[in-house]
Amino acid sequence: MDLLKQFWRLAAPYWFDKANWFSWVLLVMSVGASLTMVEITVWLNEWNREFYDALAELKVDAIYPLLIDFCGLVAVIVLLLVYADWLSQLVQIRWRKWMTERLLDRWFANGTYYRMTLGEEPDNPDQRIAEDARLLTSDSVELFIGAIRSTAVLIAFSSVLWQLSGNLSIPWNGEMIQVAGYLFWVALIYAIVGTGITQLFGYKLHGLNYQQQSKEADFRASLLRKRDKAEQIALFKGEANELQQLKRSFTGIVSNWGLLMTRRKNLGLVVNSYHQTAKMVPLFAGIPALLAEIITLGGLFQVRMAFMKVYSGFSWFVHSYDDLTRWSATVVRIGQFVEAMENQPLLPEPNKQPQLDCQDLDLFTPEGKPLLNKVELSLPPHSQLFISGVSGLGKSTLLRTLAGIWPFYQGQFQQAEGQTMLMPQKPYLPAGTLRGCLSYPSEQCYQDAELTRALALVGLDNLLDSLEHQCEWQQRLSGGEQQRLSIARALLAKPDTLILDEATSSLDQMGAKQLLEMVKQQLPQTSLMMVSHQLALKPLFERHLDLGRFGVTQ
Ligand SMILES: Nc1ncnc2c1ncn2[C@@H]1O[C@H](COP(=O)(O)OP(=O)(O)OP(=O)(O)O)[C@@H](O)[C@H]1O
Numbered sequence: 001m002d003l004l005k006q007f008w009r010l011a012a013p014y015w016f017d018k019a020n021w022f023s024w025v026l027l028v029m030s031v032g033a034s035l036t037m038v039e040i041t042v043w044l045n046e047w048n049r050e051f052y053d054a055l056a057e058l059k060v061d062a063i064y065p066l067l068i069d070f071c072g073l074v075a076v077i078v079l080l081l082v083y084a085d086w087l088s089q090l091v092q093i094r095w096r097k098w099m100t101e102r103l104l105d106r107w108f109a110n111g112t113y114y115r116m117t118l119g120e121e122p123d124n125p126d127q128r129i130a131e132d133a134r135l136l137t138s139d140s141v142e143l144f145i146g147a148i149r150s151t152a153v154l155i156a157f158s159s160v161l162w163q164l165s166g167n168l169s170i171p172w173n174g175e176m177i178q179v180a181g182y183l184f185w186v187a188l189i190y191a192i193v194g195t196g197i198t199q200l201f202g203y204k205l206h207g208l209n210y211q212q213q214s215k216e217a218d219f220r221a222s223l224l225r226k227r228d229k230a231e232q233i234a235l236f237k238g239e240a241n242e243l244q245q246l247k248r249s250f251t252g253i254v255s256n257w258g259l260l261m262t263r264r265k266n267l268g269l270v271v272n273s274y275h276q277t278a279k280m281v282p283l284f285a286g287i288p289a290l291l292a293e294i295i296t297l298g299g300l301f302q303v304r305m306a307f308m309k310v311y312s313g314f315s316w317f318v319h320s321y322d323d324l325t326r327w328s329a330t331v332v333r334i335g336q337f338v339e340a341m342e343n344q345p346l347l348p349e350p351n352k353q354p355q356l357d358c359q360d361l362d363l364f365t366p367e368g369k370p371l372l373n374k375v376e377l378s379l380p381p382h383s384q385l386f387i388s389g390v391s392g393l394g395k396s397t398l399l400r401t402l403a404g405i406w407p408f409y410q411g412q413f414q415q416a417e418g419q420t421m422l423m424p425q426k427p428y429l430p431a432g433t434l435r436g437c438l439s440y441p442s443e444q445c446y447q448d449a450e451l452t453r454a455l456a457l458v459g460l461d462n463l464l465d466s467l468e469h470q471c472e473w474q475q476r477l478s479g480g481e482q483q484r485l486s487i488a489r490a491l492l493a494k495p496d497t498l499i500l501d502e503a504t505s506s507l508d509q510m511g512a513k514q515l516l517e518m519v520k521q522q523l524p525q526t527s528l529m530m531v532s533h534q535l536a537l538k539p540l541f542e543r544h545l546d547l548g549r550f551g552v553t554q
Pocket residue numbers: 118365366367371389390391392393394395396397398
């Protein structure tokens with residue numbers, strides 16, 4: 001029940017939004033094609049009787065027209081089969097697009113993706129957004145259409161089977177009792193027993209499928225991290241350690257896969273034996289009706305097809321068990337993810353005033369450990385403030401708070417009006433062209449002359465001809481070059497307030513000093529605040545604040 005509720009919460013906003021009416025049209029068309037196919041299959045069933053009767057009576061004149069009918073029926077069935085599938089795939093991709101965009105919007109809204117990393121975030125959000133959203137939408141549509149088709153098959157062929165069975169007389173306690181539609185009852189009992197046995201063998205698949213998806217995603221994420229940190233690992237010669245970790249992670253996949261295989265094998269043994277036997281059961285079960293002359297030989301083949309259809313209708317659940325367990329695992333995974341995003345407290349939009357200011361600000365770690373106490377500072381327009389303090393004091397955390405992304409604080413602060421840019425110690429350089437890297441995060445395209453001027457000003461003349469060059473800039477540039485590039489971004493963006501968090505730590509003191517002097521000269525209207533351990537930079541700033549006096553004494 002919880003599962004269905006969870007699914008409803010994920011699906012209802014899409015299916016009850018008027019904007020998505022066309023998906024309803026596509027879905028109805030796909031279901032319509034499936035139902036028409038069922039109707040044509042009923043005609044094919046009738047054809048079976050006529051054909052085998054004509055064959056038994058050697059009526060050659062009747063056989064050839066029947067063969068032509070057969071070709072026509074099969075052609076229509078093939079077309080319907082293909083188009084029902086095509087329409088269903090169209091519905092799936094439309095729904096998936098909506099769900100993926102919604103998850104992404106929610107994840108990026110209000111810095112949720114960042115704050116989720118500060119607490120106990122659900123594992124592998126990447127898997128939940130990419131893989132689970134795909135599985136959820138495709139499995140839901142396929143299971144839904146499958147359920148409708150199976151029900152239609154069941155109703156149509158149950159009635160055929162019922163009519164073909166007639167009234168069979170069975171001797172019981174010296175009397176003859178009449179059983180109406182006995183072939184239908186045989187199919188029903190056969191399918192119910194099959195469903196029960198499948199439940200028995202398959203119920204553990206759900207948990208194992210869930211585990212498998214998680215373990216695969218962990219392994220993938222771990223491989224990605226190795227790629228990101230390739231250089232550090234190579235320098236540390238950490239290959240043996242990394243290999244061991246990866247192999248251990250993969251061993252988890254293999255052992256869970258082993259359990260899954262065993263379960264699937266047992267389930268497969270049951271389902272396949274059952275399915276194979278089902279082909280002969282109607283022939284044996286139809287013999288009494290044949291002997292009682294209720295049906296002809298053609299009727300027996302008609303019974304066989306109808307029985308198989310009723311059986312497949314009933315046992316839809318049997319064959320979809322694997323899909324259903326995977327579907328339920330994805331519903332749970334996306335449900336957890338959405339819930340975790342919704343549980344993230346919304347950060348209030350910071351007040352904006354002419355100058356950056358904070359009063360009595362207390363800062364904490366995510367675990368609630370106090371870091372800084374009653375911090376007071378201000379940054380009047382066009383002024384410069386240098387902040388120092390011992391390592392681990394909470395300087396970066398203060399800057400994160402003032403930037404409006406750190407939720408663990410008490411007290412008040414106001415951001416400065418206009419654009420604020422915060423340059424961290426390790427800048428983020430997206431892969432792609434150098435032009436894109438310099439413009440980030442702005443999507444605005446700067447003129448080549450502006451870009452090359454900024455590069456020259458920060459001392460990156462060697463990159464002047466590389467604006468269109470595409471590569472992993474984070475890997476290619478040295479730490480100091482990355483920091484210079486980050487400053488070039490500030491020169492281009494010309495923010496009203498520039499906050500530097502050890503943004504020149506990889507440069508020599510002289511280089512850092514020259515760079516900052518240049519920034520002050522080029523951005524005279526910008527208020528500047530810098531956290532740094534490079535005390536030689538202090539004289540470049542009008543004011544100095546030692547955060548040590550706000551430190552919490554342990
Ligand atoms: N996401 C986090 N989860 C838990 N603890 C954190 C987190 N971020 C920071 N901390 C802790 O908060 C303390 C202050 O960190 P912060 O980075 O603000 O220090 P800092 O003064 O900038 O240090 P440094 O000068 O070495 O850069 C550290 O003890 C750090 O471990």
